[in-house]
Amino acid sequence: ESPRIVNSSTPQNGPLGKNGPSKGRDSGTESALLFEWLISPVSPQNFFDNLWEKKPLLVRRHKPQYFQGLFTTVEFNKILKENDVQYGKHLDVTTYTDGKRETHNPEGRAHAPVVWDYFNNGCSVRLLNPQTYSAKVWKLLSTLQEHFGSFCGANVYLTPGGTQGFAPHYDDIEAFILQLEGRKRWRLYSPRSDNEVLPRMSSENFTDEEIGVPILDTVLEEGDVLYFPRGYIHQATPPSDTHSLHLTVSTCQKNTWGDFMEKCLHGALQTAMEEDLNFRLSLPRDFLNFMGVVNSDLEEDRRTAFISKIGELFQKLASYAPIDVAADKVGMNLIHSSLPPVLTDEEMSCMVYTTNISFENGEFVSDANILSEETEIQLIRRGVLRLITQEDEIQVHHCVENSRVYHGKPCQFFVIPPESAPGVEFLIRQYPKFVRVDDLPLEGDLQGKEVELASLLFEKGLIRTRYPLHTDTEEER
Amino acid sequence: ESPRIVNSSTPQNGPLGKNGPSKGRDSGTESALLFEWLISPVSPQNFFDNLWEKKPLLVRRHKPQYFQGLFTTVEFNKILKENDVQYGKHLDVTTYTDGKRETHNPEGRAHAPVVWDYFNNGCSVRLLNPQTYSAKVWKLLSTLQEHFGSFCGANVYLTPGGTQGFAPHYDDIEAFILQLEGRKRWRLYSPRSDNEVLPRMSSENFTDEEIGVPILDTVLEEGDVLYFPRGYIHQATPPSDTHSLHLTVSTCQKNTWGDFMEKCLHGALQTAMEEDLNFRLSLPRDFLNFMGVVNSDLEEDRRTAFISKIGELFQKLASYAPIDVAADKVGMNLIHSSLPPVLTDEEMSCMVYTTNISFENGEFVSDANILSEETEIQLIRRGVLRLITQEDEIQVHHCVENSRVYHGKPCQFFVIPPESAPGVEFLIRQYPKFVRVDDLPLEGDLQGKEVELASLLFEKGLIRTRYPLHTDTEEER
């Protein structure tokens, strides 16, 4: 597919400076706006209808400041000086010279002077998961992820002029290249075969002979963005008169219908075997005489019948597929992989984090109003939690305590009684509306205990109140 | 289903005395005849059309000697004296009194006097896998298994008069009860629900209240046989004036279409993901908002579309199912679980086992003719081996070296070059015909090396020659 190239003359500024959704605005809307800004002036509808998973898109912005404030080489240096960045785990030093790709990582912590010595000597430097160190990148990914419904990751690439750090290859993710500093020449190549269209695994390194002729050969400038689907082979190198710094945002890794099917199959068969006698009948006593690879070119009615019987069973299987359970597994994995939300000061002032406490006469005294039946509450983000039913237990999985390090902590969840579940569902469905605590629809014995549920969610950091909790601020509104 | 009861007045004798197929007769035919004898006078066709997996069958033989020579209490005693039979592993001592099922196994070896002391005190004794000790039972099972195309196992039950050793329950296998000594009252009950028709797992122990009214209440006599499908609840007790000894032959455990599907599913999806783009597209970005157990009663077009898309993918999946590979897995498991074949003296004289060898002047001298191009050979049994293709390697899996202890040895196989495979397939397809060694259709460089392949199979004990290998015997024919 030939790439789409768009020249933008009047680009808009982005919402990057803000930390969270505007007051009262849906986090889903926020993330949609952020994505719109990312690919502007292309409209999201146009993008998802015509380009997404189909063909590359290059947006030439002619506005070098477009990504200003997101990430810089100077910030990179600061990160190295202040953090225990480890070679191999958080940072790679690489070269690609004369068709040979090499990694030059020593062991241990990557101290700034040593890393820049490599850089000055022609090595590319890749920082993995910059969101761990950069609040801006964290905010960008955390927001975009809500739009894609799939984990968003990122790498930063810093390359000296006239060098190349990586061999031609394709990846297993949808990629957005944000050119932050300098320029870089990109060459894209179409997938080499149908099997390599939207592949589930990244490729090995290719030689020039293996990849054919580029379908795009262009130089990205500051502020430009380049999108290409997984499977598109690429290589990139800055012109010799400038370095290049870019951020690659990735998403939709192993997020396919096939991956979803994988989560359905076992359960579908278990249920089918329990509920459908056809799956419990014995196999024909003699089928081993005509089935098997040795017999695969045998033409015989018994083979035909056997194969068509299997076909019937596959069709029946669909009706037993535990689709919603599988969706919850995907949802749970997404919650587990997610970055925690980036909270604004305003949000924090309505949450468990910043209740002012003073220690007086051996007691801690809070200046906060306690949650009451009239308090209005809201989930802190649309996708911040998911209800999962496992073995008759209702678990609330959430991402607010996740680490900024990918999978840096085990799955975070707590259990609630089934009678509370409608209350949590109500919060999910009403989002982004605020609801009164006493409107939570609890069931059975838990009716009347709405404040208890609200307090639990509040203490876990999952909800905010409409107004700040401090008495003084209270008066200000 | 009401059980079928058949009274036989002129029963035929069985082929039990023989050790293997008659010369030149197909082992498949032998096993069919043995099964015919087992359920005689009911015809196998009638049985498999109307009773198998459907309803119980009782054959009253009025011929106490019918199973004579198969297994006796005296042989049981001899087994205990001569073998290291271990409590719990090979033998169980049990009671079922006043609705309570108990196991009384001490630790260690089950010495005869101790076991019979339990028996004289009212305990039932179950011998697991009697085929390990009894050549007749080994022969019975080894032959039947070829007929069922599924592993056949057995247990022996010896029960004192007027007692019961086991609580009412159902099993996960097709059961044939062969009454060998004394008498036993059997009560059968229909499966309690559709889900318990042909179940994949055995039940726990039931109380009388849980099982309803028997559909069969009868006393088995020596020579009678009782069949019932898995899922039929049963309990049995000898009249107070006699002990009971019976053999339960079981088959078709986890041998269902569903089990077969299980072996297909993963491979089908792997292939589908590799070959079909539909499986590699990303999921809808927002599907987590309308799918999941919380949303299961949401009525929405997006849900309907999602579910119907999954249905389509299931249908597509069937065409990618690796049916023959799955059949080979089943075949390989069957080979691995199989009893080794019971060989006749005549067969042994034409095989690797009994070549006469004498030691003369520091050399071993064989009186056997060596395999030559003209030698006529035959697989020793139809089901004795299976060709399995694994990662471009052709493996010959076989059961001749298997232990009489269930899974007592690891999987036995050896590798042959692909060019030899047609030669082995030829032997399989031609069975029970004898073929000349030089008629084996080898390929490529191996043409002309037919004697080598034949020698390999001969040395592994997989083939026999038409005539005994000894010079002297040779002359006698």
Place this chain on the structure above:
Amino acid sequence: ESPRIVNSSTPQNGPLGKNGPSKGRDSGTESALLFEWLISPVSPQNFFDNLWEKKPLLVRRHKPQYFQGLFTTVEFNKILKENDVQYGKHLDVTTYTDGKRETHNPEGRAHAPVVWDYFNNGCSVRLLNPQTYSAKVWKLLSTLQEHFGSFCGANVYLTPGGTQGFAPHYDDIEAFILQLEGRKRWRLYSPRSDNEVLPRMSSENFTDEEIGVPILDTVLEEGDVLYFPRGYIHQATPPSDTHSLHLTVSTCQKNTWGDFMEKCLHGALQTAMEEDLNFRLSLPRDFLNFMGVVNSDLEEDRRTAFISKIGELFQKLASYAPIDVAADKVGMNLIHSSLPPVLTDEEMSCMVYTTNISFENGEFVSDANILSEETEIQLIRRGVLRLITQEDEIQVHHCVENSRVYHGKPCQFFVIPPESAPGVEFLIRQYPKFVRVDDLPLEGDLQGKEVELASLLFEKGLIRTRYPLHTDTEEER
């Protein structure tokens, strides 16, 4: 042993405010001074001669500000608000009421308002490893550890007035109690038996009946310090009119001669068996007839001889003990467990961390002087590294990259060529003197490569230069 009680009238102030050793001063000296301050006015010599591992010491300071700045309840609150402190892992909520010890930890993050709610309701709060969050505590422990030659840990205990959080028990560590806020009544009891003097394991919880009469019953005031050896049972509760906040510093856990022996025994025997025929001779053929528990009261010459032979072998064994190898294992474990050193700004300015770098024209430009042959260098701390010989490889184990979380990272080390080892040893032995790079005594082919070794150690953060590396600062001295 009756405890020593010391009343101090003119206490000195501590060195707590500083971050590291004074310029040019040995870190060993620094840590000795810190310890002197901790137990002042008792002299260290007096302490180690008469009290250490022998009896408790109470120092009444009458100077509430003595520990000022080390840790406060207000800092505790700030830690909870800013860090992902997890119940169970980092913080415990406990009570001890009516002889019953309970833990009240919920799951997940310990948010400040929830924790203080527990506190206001009478629960004690224990913060584990406060050094992870508090730079002052980190500094305290990191320095003391060099003095004890053994890992120093700490816990913070915050207890409401008139309550008790823990049952009477003894610990497996040497304990120093630093009273930071409020007051707390402490009762100490002597070890209950010889076996519980300096025990290797902590005790279970005791009842009052099990522990006898206290040997010390006193109220600690702000600024006081209480020391007691492992094995001394203790319980503590603040008077009802005040809360209590204290820091427990612990050291010498499993740091005994016996633990050291454990590291020697296996190697000693291996070597003895290799080098001494006495260990390789067969046992007496009949020894099983007179040795063994059944024969333990047999009086027989053969027994006596056997036992005395074993005695001889034990004596021989000592001479084969790999004492230095075992010492290195202890040293390696200490390095691995150690807190990283707390560095002063002055130190940082002479190390790899704060080299100023600017990014100009696509290149990183450093304003630092490069290490040269004349540069004077020094290990950053006496105990910052240890040379370990493992399988002919020389490993430099160090603690500069360790996590402030106990064992939060794997063992950090790198390998150097044997010819470099004398250079590193020289740096160890010369400490705290600065040495010129070209005075490093390298061997063999590495002679002349002193700058390389120095650069390696510099880039790992193990050495500092005498003067700051910046050109401008350079001029200022």
Place this chain on the structure above:
Amino acid sequence: ESPRIVNSSTPQNGPLGKNGPSKGRDSGTESALLFEWLISPVSPQNFFDNLWEKKPLLVRRHKPQYFQGLFTTVEFNKILKENDVQYGKHLDVTTYTDGKRETHNPEGRAHAPVVWDYFNNGCSVRLLNPQTYSAKVWKLLSTLQEHFGSFCGANVYLTPGGTQGFAPHYDDIEAFILQLEGRKRWRLYSPRSDNEVLPRMSSENFTDEEIGVPILDTVLEEGDVLYFPRGYIHQATPPSDTHSLHLTVSTCQKNTWGDFMEKCLHGALQTAMEEDLNFRLSLPRDFLNFMGVVNSDLEEDRRTAFISKIGELFQKLASYAPIDVAADKVGMNLIHSSLPPVLTDEEMSCMVYTTNISFENGEFVSDANILSEETEIQLIRRGVLRLITQEDEIQVHHCVENSRVYHGKPCQFFVIPPESAPGVEFLIRQYPKFVRVDDLPLEGDLQGKEVELASLLFEKGLIRTRYPLHTDTEEER
């Protein structure tokens, strides 16, 4: 050490034909006599005083029939035909040609014709653990083992004339070579160094250059026996005019004082740390500054003191060594590794195995007299059981149910109440005397329950009665 060579002119015949100790004779005496026969005419005292673990011994018997009936090539052939002997696991096919040692094992079962084909083509054949198949070898080893107090194993070697199957090497066992058929030239070489005298591990294969000049170069004839201690290098080859068949009996593998120490050390230190304060004191705070490999050539008082302190602790350690517990571990391992005893018909008639039982009227009727208080009983062999105390439980470990395959079954034991232990000890100490059941000295509540203990031991096959249990046989005595 120069080998001892003894020429025997009037050799006595051996006790090999018998199956067990003569009636009333100690199994220890039996095994001593068997060993005397093995090395006759050298006296056992002479052997153990002057040769054992010191130097080789060659006994030239000039009596080819001396080992008649023990094992023959013809029996070897029969074993292959009747048993599932597997290449690699039970049998090896090897060559040593032109200094190159090769193994030619195919996979799977070793069928006789294939094995002899290898032999006829110049390969050596080694049968591992012939005791599994040969009752005579089983008997030989089972008896010798009681004499050595250490596991006895064996291999059979069959070598074609003029070939060699193995490279020069030494073993980790005491070896007795029994020449059964043909002749074989043996060359023995002294251990190459002090470290290789009585080594704990076998050597790799040597070249001729590495082994020096033989200290013995002789041809073994049928009936001869050759002994050499572990560490003596050897190679052997039959003259070209004859094959050779010999049996190697091995013993005392890892049965040394050092191995015994290994079982003591950990327990000694545990106890020392519990009971001796010296082991629980902390290490010197500064020892890491003067100990460690880096400091190993430091001359300093602190080092000297530290090392001498360790020496003292080693001496103290001896007194805490759990010598009897270690002896029981050795005893338990020996029991676990032991071959089961070979029982005579006479013994069987007085044991649980051959009680005659008939099945009459649904009951098992025994013709045996039941054990009563007057019955006289005896352990079936001196070393058949061992009492082991583990965690306050008294276990009777025994070898009667062991497999003839080495470690073919898990450790066999059962638990008895402590009050029964004196009864079992009494049986051990009184052996080989018969004792009356009511003389068993039970304790506490178990007094008066002597028949119960005797019945338990009887049912486990550990004791025999003085007279056969059958009524009829009873009369015959």
